[in-house]
Every structure is written in structure tokens, then in C-alpha cells.
Amino acid sequence: MRPDTEPDAARLAALHALTKVREDDAYANLVLPELLDQARLDRRDAGFATALTYGTLRLQGRYDAIIAACVDRPLDQVDAVVLDVLRLGAHQLLGMRVPTHAAVSTTVDLAAYSAGRGASGFVNAVMRRISEHDLADWLDRLRTDAPDATTALARTLSHPTWVVKAMRQALKVNARPDVDAELAALLEADNTDPRVTLCARPGLISVDELAEQVRDATGEEPRPGRLSPNALVMSGGDPGRIEAIRDSRAGVEDEASQLVALMVAAAPLEGRDERWLDLCAGPGGKAALLGALADSRGATLVANEVTAHRARLVQGAVRALPPDVVTVRTDDGRNVGRQEPGAYDRILVDAPCSGLGSLRRRPEARWRRTPQDVAALAELQRELLASAVAAVRPGGVVAYVTCTPHVLETSLVVRDVTRQAARDGIKLEPLHAGRIAAELAPTPPAGADREQLQTWPHLDDSDAMFCTLLRRSA
Numbered sequence: 001m002r003p004d005t006e007p008d009a010a011r012l013a014a015l016h017a018l019t020k021v022r023e024d025d026a027y028a029n030l031v032l033p034e035l036l037d038q039a040r041l042d043r044r045d046a047g048f049a050t051a052l053t054y055g056t057l058r059l060q061g062r063y064d065a066i067i068a069a070c071v072d073r074p075l076d077q078v079d080a081v082v083l084d085v086l087r088l089g090a091h092q093l094l095g096m097r098v099p100t101h102a103a104v105s106t107t108v109d110l111a112a113y114s115a116g117r118g119a120s121g122f123v124n125a126v127m128r129r130i131s132e133h134d135l136a137d138w139l140d141r142l143r144t145d146a147p148d149a150t151t152a153l154a155r156t157l158s159h160p161t162w163v164v165k166a167m168r169q170a171l172k173v174n175a176r177p178d179v180d181a182e183l184a185a186l187l188e189a190d191n192t193d194p195r196v197t198l199c200a201r202p203g204l205i206s207v208d209e210l211a212e213q214v215r216d217a218t219g220e221e222p223r224p225g226r227l228s229p230n231a232l233v234m235s236g237g238d239p240g241r242i243e244a245i246r247d248s249r250a251g252v253e254d255e256a257s258q259l260v261a262l263m264v265a266a267a268p269l270e271g272r273d274e275r276w277l278d279l280c281a282g283p284g285g286k287a288a289l290l291g292a293l294a295d296s297r298g299a300t301l302v303a304n305e306v307t308a309h310r311a312r313l314v315q316g317a318v319r320a321l322p323p324d325v326v327t328v329r330t331d332d333g334r335n336v337g338r339q340e341p342g343a344y345d346r347i348l349v350d351a352p353c354s355g356l357g358s359l360r361r362r363p364e365a366r367w368r369r370t371p372q373d374v375a376a377l378a379e380l381q382r383e384l385l386a387s388a389v390a391a392v393r394p395g396g397v398v399a400y401v402t403c404t405p406h407v408l409e410t411s412l413v414v415r416d417v418t419r420q421a422a423r424d425g426i427k428l429e430p431l432h433a434g435r436i437a438a439e440l441a442p443t444p445p446a447g448a449d450r451e452q453l454q455t456w457p458h459l460d461d462s463d464a465m466f467c468t469l470l471r472r473s474a
């Protein structure tokens with residue numbers, strides 16, 4: 001039987017979101033809007049529930065380390081719903097400005113409602129122990145109690161240990177000047193809310209027109225992009241209220257994603273420049289920008305995507321362009337090199353990847369991915385890039401792009417495929433992606449001095465996007 005006290009609706013919605021993420025492998029950003037609607041929350045409570053859900057998911061590792069210090073049994077012996085309730089409570093105490101008495105009492109109510117009265121006594125005791133220290137104290141304790149520096153970072157900044165190691169390696173390989181300081185800054189940046197960035201698709205709407213629509217729809221003044229001249233960054237508000245977003249003349253797209261699409265179009269090639277291919281196009285943000293650029297230059301774009309459902313999203317993203325500019329196709333990109341050897345002038349391989357570069361956007365992703373995923377993805381990435389290398393004509397350009405800085409998915413994929421191509425008699429000349437990015441971006445990205453471009457959340461306020469440009473010379 002349910003206890004009499006109804007829990008607070010916003011907190012209950014957040015708990016339901018956490019349960020769906022845990023039990024159904026759901027994505028928080030997809031399930032939350034429906035849960036907020038069902039709970040009939042007003043704007044303020046919906047904002048609270050969203051911040052609570054995202055913050056709790058991102059900082060779950062930190063809160064688990066704190067909760068573990070407050071209970072006398074391993075966390076895997078704590079009921080999963082009770083643990084979720086405690087994580088939500090910990091975030092209210094340590095990550096939001098909820099007064100202690102309100103955080104404790106609402107969390108106890110939530111425990112009683114969702115896990116029974118027996119659980120509420122336990123939750124009350126743990127919440128009181130957590131509230132004995134402020135966040136700075138807890139972080140000091142976690143650091144002191146950690147067996148090594150990597151575990152300390154993993155616990156305090158809430159990332160799996162293997163991700164901390166992968167990020168450190170990526171910073172090193174990119175010759176960042178102060179790896180230790182940057183590593184902490186990078187992990188911290190992953191724990192912040194991403195900005196809502198819009199892309200004005202050239203030829204369909206100008207940046208000024210889009211800015212006007214943003215002002216009209218939200219009352220907010222957007223700021224211009226740093227990495228992309230087509231970008232506008234919103235300070236808040238719902239992009240779905242903007243007309244150009246609804247009719248696909250503009251899209252919601254991270255600045256680094258926009259920049260790499262611009263780089264694909266700007267990379268210097270030799271000879272014909274008419275046939276472009278986006279090998280892994282779904283859901284279509286880059287295809288829409290590339291299609292707009294292709295249209296302005298008299299070229300056409302084939303947007304290929306393996307999943308039918310995501311190919312339909314690409315159709316939607318490019319629907320504002322003239323119908324003959326973009327052809328959307330559903331196929332395995334690994335076949336293209338064999339089926340259409342040397343057919344294309346420019347190819348974008350925006351490969352499926354671990355997504356470690358967009359952890360701000362996907363709060364649960366860091367807890368779901370495994371090192372085994374990365375190894376399997378790297379194999380697929382090599383096959384897709386090799387297919388693109390076969391499908392580009394001599395003199396044409398291939399861009400290899402990922403939304404992860406993991407070395408196994410980025411520079412090592414490029415190295416392996418380039419070596420294999422050389423053995424097969426195909427020469428690939430690396431173009432200086434950093435320089436090309438610097439020419440396009442209003443503010444050059446931090447990694448612009450390097451041949452392989454890597455953008456960073458803590459330095460560029462964007463996703464961590466990797467881009468290599470290769471020109472086939474024979």
C-alpha cells in the first residue's frame with residue numbers, strides 16, 4: 001500500500017526518469033519531456049525536474065562515492081530505487097541550492113512512496129549523514145581517501161576511471177601544454193549544461209534573420225558563434241518555438257559539428273567538385289549544412305545512412321533544400337567503396353563513435369559505454385574510412401570525423417587506414433585541418449596549430465570533435 005504523503009511531483013518525475021534510464025536503457029533527454037508532460041508541471045517545476053535529473057545522472061559517480069561513505073554495506077546491496085532516491089537527494093543537498101530540511105524531508109517522502117516506509121528510515125539516516133558536510137568537504141574527503149590520482153579525479157569529477165584515462169591520453173597525444181590541469185577542466189566541463197546552438201543553413205536563412213526569429217520567439221538576444229560563422233548561441237528558451245527550426249531552414253547543432261561540415265566543403269581538392277557524399281548521415285545535421293553549401297556551389301550530395309529510421313530524420317533535416325540537391329540513401333557505408341569506387345569528389349565520414357566528446361549533452365552516456373564498445377567501434381570506423389578512401393577519386397578529399405577524442409577512435413584509426421591504403425597503392429596526403437578550421441572559424445579553435453583538429457569542451461565551449469582531412473593523390 002502507498003503511504004499517505006504524496007511526494008513532490010517534480011522529484012517523482014526525476015525519479016521516474018532515472019528508473020527508465022536504469023531499467024530500459026532509455027535516454028534521459030528523450031524520456032524526460034513526456035514525463036514532465038504527464039506530471040503536468042509548470043515551467044518552474046519542469047526546469048527544476050530537468051536540472052535535478054541531468055545533474056544527478058552526470059554526477060552519479062561522485063554521489064555514489066559519497067553515499068558509499070555513509071552506509072555500512074556495499075552499494076550493490078542497496079535497493080536500486082532507494083539508491084536512485086539517495087542520488088537525487090545528494091544532488092539537491094550538494095549540487096543545487098535546496099535548503100537542507102527541504103532536501104531531506106522531500107527525499108524521505110519520495111523513499112516512502114516509491115520503496116516503502118522501511119526504506120524511509122534508512123534514507124533519512126543517510127541524508128542526515130550527507131548533510132553533515134558541504135560539497136568542498138566531501139570533495140576533500142574523496143580525494144584523500146582515493147588510492148591514486150586517477151581514482152580521485154574519477155570520484156570527484158564523476159567519470160568512470162577508464163574515461164579519465166582515455167581523456168588524459170587524448171590530451172597528451174594532442175600535445176596540450178598542461179595535461180593535469182586541463183584534464184580536470186575537461187572533466188568539469190563535461191558536468192556543465194551544454195548551450196543550445198543553432199545553425200543558419202546558408203542560402204535558406206541568414207544569421208541575422210535567424211537572430212531576429214530567436215528574439216521574437218524567446219525574447220532572448222543570441223550571441224554569435226565562436227567556431228562557426230553560421231552559429232547562434234541561445235542563452236535559454238525552447239528552440240522548437242523558432243519558425244526556421246520548425247521548417248528546417250536552421251537546425252540545432254553544436255558549433256564544432258558545424259565547423260567540421262564547413263571544413264569538408266572548404267578543403268582544397270584538385271579538379272572536379274560536383275559529387276559529395278556524407279557516408280554516415282543520420283540524423284542529418286551535417287548533411288543539411290553540407291547540402292546547403294553544395295547547392296550554393298552547384299554540387300549534389302548523397303546522404304547515406306544505415307538505419308532506415310535515421311535516414312528518415314535526414315530527409316526531414318534536408319527538406320528545405322531544393323529536392324534535387326540531396327539524395328538520401330539507406331545502405332551500409334562499408335559497401336560504398338566496393339560499389340562506387342572513385343565516384344566522389346568530397347566525402348564526409350562522420351563515424352559512429354563512443355560519443356565521449358558530447359558527455360554534456362548525454363548525461364547518462366558515460367556510465368553506459370565500456371572500453372569493449374570502443375574497441376568494436378574502432379573496427380567499424382576503420383572499415384567505414386577504408387570504404388570512403390576507395391570511394392573518393394584521386395584528387396578528392398575525405399574527412400574523418402568523430403565526436404570523441406579517444407585515441408583508439410581517432411588518430412589510430414586514421415593511421416591504420418592510411419597505412420593499409422599505402423599497401424594497396426592508394427596515397428593519402430594529410431591536409432592541415434587546424435589551419436583550415438582557423439580560416440573558417442570567427443575565433444580559431446584551441447587546437448588550430450595541429451594537422452589533425454581536436455576541439456575541446458573546456459577550451460572551445462563545444463563538443464570534443466575530431467577531424468582529419470585526407471586528399472587522395474593517387
Ligand SMILES: C[S@@+](CC[C@H](N)C(=O)[O-])C[C@H]1O[C@@H](n2cnc3c(N)ncnc32)[C@H](O)[C@@H]1O
Pocket residue numbers: 257279280281282283284285286287304305306307310331332333334350351352353403
Ligand atoms: C555520429 S552519427 C552521424 C551524425 C550525422 N553526421 C549528423 O551530423 O547528424 C553516425 C551515424 O552513422 C550511422 N551508421 C552506423 N553504422 C553505419 C554504417 N555501417 N554505414 C552507414 N552509417 C552507419 C549511425 O546510424 C549514425 O546515424
